[in-house]
Amino acid sequence: RMAAAPPSYCFVAFPPCSKDGLVVFGKNSARPRDEVQEVVYFAAAAHDPGSKVECTYIEIEQVPKTHAVVLSRPSWLWGAEMGANEHGVCVANEAVVTREPASESEALLGMDLVRLGLERGATAKEALDIIVALLEEHGQGGNYYEDGNSCHTFQSAFLIVDRSEAWILETSGKYWAAEKITEGVKCICNQLSLTTKIDAEHPELRNYVRSQGWWNGDSDFNFSEVFSLADDHLACCSGKESLEKQGGDVSAQAMIDVLRDKDSGVCVDSESFLTTASIVSVLPQDPSFPCVHYFTGTPDPSRSIFKPFIFVDDVKLVPKVQSPSFGNDDPAKKIPRFQEKPDRRHELYKAHEWARSLLENDQDKGQKLMRIMLDLEKQGLEAMEDILTRTEVLDPAEVVDLFYDCVDTELKFFK
Numbered sequence: 402r403m404a405a406a407p408p409s410y411c412f413v414a415f416p417p418c419s420k421d422g423l424v425v426f427g428k429n430s431a432r433p434r435d436e437v438q439e440v441v442y443f444a445a446a447a448h449d450p451g452s453k454v455e456c457t458y459i460e461i462e463q464v465p466k467t468h469a470v471v472l473s474r475p476s477w478l479w480g481a482e483m484g485a486n487e488h489g490v491c492v493a494n495e496a497v498v499t500r501e502p503a504s505e506s507e508a509l510l511g512m513d514l515v516r517l518g519l520e521r522g523a524t525a526k527e528a529l530d531i532i533v534a535l536l537e538e539h540g541q542g543g544n545y546y547e548d549g550n551s552c553h554t555f556q557s558a559f560l561i562v563d564r565s566e567a568w569i570l571e572t573s574g575k576y577w578a579a580e581k582i583t584e585g586v587k588c589i590c591n592q593l594s595l596t597t598k599i600d601a602e603h604p605e606l607r608n609y610v611r612s613q614g615w616w617n618g619d620s621d622f623n624f625s626e627v628f629s630l631a632d633d634h635l636a637c638c639s640g641k642e643s644l645e646k647q648g649g650d651v652s653a654q655a656m657i658d659v660l661r662d663k664d665s666g667v668c669v670d671s672e673s674f675l676t677t678a679s680i681v682s683v684l685p686q687d688p689s690f691p692c693v694h695y696f697t698g699t700p701d702p703s704r705s706i707f708k709p710f711i712f713v714d715d716v717k718l719v720p721k722v723q724s725p726s727f728g729n730d731d732p733a734k735k736i737p738r739f740q741e742k743p744d745r746r747h748e749l750y751k752a753h754e755w756a757r758s759l760l761e762n763d764q765d766k767g768q769k770l771m772r773i774m775l776d777l778e779k780q781g782l783e784a785m786e787d788i789l790t791r792t793e794v795l796d797p798a799e800v801v802d803l804f805y806d807c808v809d810t811e812l813k814f815f816k
Contacts, residue, residue, distance in 0.1 A: 405498070405591075406495070406496040406497055406498050406555050406591035406592075407431040407432055407433075407496055407591060407669075407673075407674050408431050408590060408591050408666070408669050408674065409428065409429055409430050409431040409432075409482075409493075409495055409496070409590065409591060409669075409676075410428065410429050410431075410588060410589075410590050410640055410660075410667045411426075411427070411428040411483075411493040411495060411560040411588065411589050411590070412425075412426070412427045412428070412586065412587070412588050412640060412641070412644060412656065412659065413425070413426050413427075413560060413562050413567045413582065413586070413587050414585075414586045414587075414644055414651035414656070415567070415582070415583060415584045415585060415586075416584070416649075416686070417584070417649050418584075418585055418586050418644070418645065418647070418648075418649060418651050419649075419650075419651040419652070420649070420650055420651060420652045421789075421790075422685060422686045422687060423652070423683050423684065423685055423686070423789070424562060424563075424564060424565075424567075424683075424684040424685075424686060425651050425652065425653060425655075425656050425681070425682070425683055425684075426491045426493075426560070426562045426567075426656075426680075426681070426682040426683075426684065427656040427657075427659065427660055427679070427680065427681045427682070428482070428483045428493040428560070428660075428679065428680050429660050429667060429668060429669065429676040429679050429702065430473065430482040430483060430493075430676060430677055430678045430679065430680075431591075431669040431674045431675065431676055431677070432475060432482070432546075432674065432675070432677040433546055433547075433548075433673065433674065433675075433677075434673065434674065434675040434677075436475050436477075436546075436547065436677050437475070437476050437677070437724055437745040437746050437747065437750055438473055438474060438475055438476065438482065438677045438678035438698065438700075439473075439474060439476040439698070439722055439723050439724045439745075439747055440471065440472070440473050440678075440696045440698040440710075440719065440722040440723070440804075441471070441472050441474065441723055442469070442470070442471045442472075442710075442716060442718060442719075443467075443469065443470050443472075443520075444469050445466070445467060445468050445469040445487065446466070446467050447465065447466050448463045448464065448465060448466070448467065450465070455479065456479045456480065456509060456510075456513040456517075457478040457479040457480055457509075457510050457512070457513050457543065457733075458507035458508065458509075458510070458543045459507060459508060459509065459539065461509075461535070461538075461539060464520075464521055467520040467521065468486040468487050468488060468519065468520055468521070468522075468523065469486060469487040469712055470484055470485070470486045470487075470516065470519045470520055471484055471485055471486075471694060471696075471710055471712070472484035472515075472516060472519070473678045473679075473680055473696055473698070474512065474516075475512070475547070475677070476723075476724035476745045476747075477547045477731070477733040477745065478510065478512055478513075478733065479513055479516065480510055480511075480512030480513035480514065480515055480516040480517075481512055481515045481516045481519075482494065482512060482515065482678065483515065483678075483680045484515065484516065484519055484680070485519065485680075485682055485692065485694045485712075486519040486520070486522075486523075486712075487712040488522075488523040488524070488563070489563055489564050489684050489688075489692040490518075490519060490522055490523065490524060490525055490527075490528050490561070490562070490563045491560075491561075491562045491563075491680075491682045491684070491694070492515045492518050492519050492528055492559060492560070492561050492562075493515065493559065493560050493680070494511040494512060494514065494515045494557050494558065494559050494560075495511075495557065495558040495559070495560075495589055495590060495591050496511060496545060496555035496556075496557065496591060497555060497556050497557065497558045497571065497591055497592060497593055498555060498556065498591075498630060499556045499573040499593065499628045499629065499630070500573075500615070500628055500629065500630050501556070501573045501574055501628070502554075503541070503542060503554035503555050503556050503574075504540065504541065504542030504543075504554060504574070505542060505543070505544075505552045505554050506542050506543070507542060507543040508539050508540040508541050508542035508543055509535060509536070509539050509540065509541050509542075509543075510541065510542075510543055510545065511541060511545075511555065511556075511557030511558075511559070511572075512545075514532045514535060514536065514541070514557065514559070515559070517531060517532065517535055518531050518532045518559075518561065524563050525561045525562055525563040525565075525566055525567060525568050526566070526568065528561050529559075529561050529568045529570055529579060529601070532559065532561075532570065533570070533572075533577055533579075533603070536572060536575050536577065537575050537603075540574070540575055541556070541557060541572065541574070541575075542554060544738070544739070547733060547739050547742060548739055549732075549737070549738065549739035549740050549741075556572055556573045556574070557572050558570065558571045558572065558589055558591075558593065558594075559571075559572075560587075560589050562682075562684065563684065564684045564685065564686050564688060564692070565583070565686065566581055566582065566583050567581070567582040567583075567587065568580070568581055568582070568600075568601075569582065569587065569589055569594065569595060571593050571594070571595050571624060571628075573628050575603070576603045576605070576606050576609055576610075577602065577603050577606070578595050578599045578601070578602040578603070578606060578624045579595075579599070579600060579601045579602065580595050580598050580599060580600050581600040581601075586641055586644045586645050586651065587641075588640055588641040588644075592625075592629070593624065593625040593628055593629050594625060595624040595625055596623045596624065596625055596626070597621045597622065597623050597624075599622070599624060607622060610622075610627050610628075615627050615628075640659040640660075640662065640665055640667040643658075643659050643662065643665065644656070644659055652683075653681050653683050653693070653695060653707075653782055653785070654782055656681045657681055657695070657702070657707055660676075660679050660681065660702045661702045661703040663703060668701070668702055668703055670701060675700050675701060676700060676701055676702055677700045678696070678697055678698060678699070678700065679696075679697045679702040679705070679707070680694065680695065680696055680697075681694075681695040681707055682694045682695070683695075683785070683789065685789060689794070690788075690789055690795075691711050691712070691788065691789075691795055691800075692711070692712070693709050693710070693711055693785045693788070693789070694709070694710045694711075695707035695708060695709050695710070695781075696708055696710060696722075696804075698722040698747075698749050698750075698808070699749055699750055699753040700750075700753070701757075704753070704756070704757065704760065704771065705753065706774050706775065706777060706778040706781075706811060707778055707781070707782075708778075708781060708804055708807035708808060708811070709781050709782075709784075709785050709803055709804065709807065710803065710804040711788075711795075711800040711803055713797035713800055713801050714797060715801060716801055716804070717801055717802045717804075717805040718805075719804055719805045719808050720748075721747060721748040721749050721808050721809070721812060722747055722748075722749045722750075722808055723747055724745040724746070724747045725743075725744075725745065725747075727743055731743070748812065749808060749811065749812060752811075752812055752815040753815075755815060756770060756815055770814065770815075773814055774811070774814060777807075777810060777811065777814065781807055788800075
């Protein structure tokens with residue numbers, strides 16, 4: 402049983418640490434090694450009164466209108482590890498272990514809450530309010546992995562970001578606390594990080610921990626100390642220093658470099674876990690500029706490339722980074738769940754498996770391929786930089802095929 406939470410890392414950098422009035426967000430999603438992540442887009446939609454939405458394990462009330470979202474998600478579940486919406490809100494989650502055992506009974510997963518926050522919240526604070534309201538109403542619980550042999554359950558932490566502020570939200574059951582960030586560099590990982598600076602909290606939080614005998618009210622209320630197991634709440638962020646060293650120059654490229662770093666532990670590649678997908682988002686504080694979201698759609702960012710996506714109407718869908726759909730026959734939807742594991746690999750994932758074996762078996766060819774790939778990524782980054790620095794307004798037609806074309810070009814190189 403993988404009792405330890407997977408060591409994912411999420412970052413946000415605000416001016417003055419980041420470049421040119423940009424907020425830069427990033428996450429490495431560490432998950433079981435063989436799990437496939439897909440990148441999916443859902444257009445904004447209106448829903449009939451009384452309609453329901455089927456999340457990973459439970460059905461809940463739908464809202465009248467959902468925003469357009471782009472998500473990176475383990476392809477067996479409904480929610481997402483990380484993603485963004487058309488209003489420039491980004492959300493990522495972390496599995497955390499607290500002194501309270503996470504519930505095995507099926508409820509909302511932390512990953513469902515990521516998607517629900519993005520579909521329903523037009524600002525970071527709105528997404529936070531939605532997530533905690535849903536937590537109160539439905540609770541969190543259920544298996545975090547596609548594993549029929551044992552149930553792996555965790556509590557959730559979230560990094561919720563928009564063009565002007567970020568919120569770190571940490572939960573245990575339905576109880577939660579949150580801190581607002583508007584400057585500097587912040588990192589969250591698979592341990593609780595909130596201490597005494599709490600800007601919003603569950604109204605019953607302090608009464609609850611008093612009743613449990615975890616805090617007597619004599620000392621400052623420190624969320625991590627109260628909720629962590631023994632000495633678990635240590636500073637865990639190895640990537641934070643590298644971002645702070647950039648001294649006012651954190652850019653998409655700097656965030657990508659941090660996410661690729663294996664020595665620091667930010668890029669996870671261990672016996673149980675692998676960084677199965679990554680995201681970097683650049684959110685200009687000036688709302689007249691578009692936000693740019695870069696996705697890998699493939700494991701191990703040190704061998705993947707970050708491809709840009711910009712929200713516009715009628716954005717072209719990219720089936721080549723979408724896993725096959727098994728509908729109601731999906732073993733994740735049948736009870737008992739996960740009795741078998743279907744092949745969820747998408748086209749880009751398969752191409753990367755081939756490239757990985759090349760890198761391992763033919764160093765010269767592999768490195769040459771990697772150089773070509775990184776050059777392709779660099780062209781994408783430069784084109785986006787141009788969009789974020791020019792004075793004229795972006796023509797949507799220019800970027801409607803953006804992500805599609807990048808994935809297509811990447812696949813052509815593998816052929």
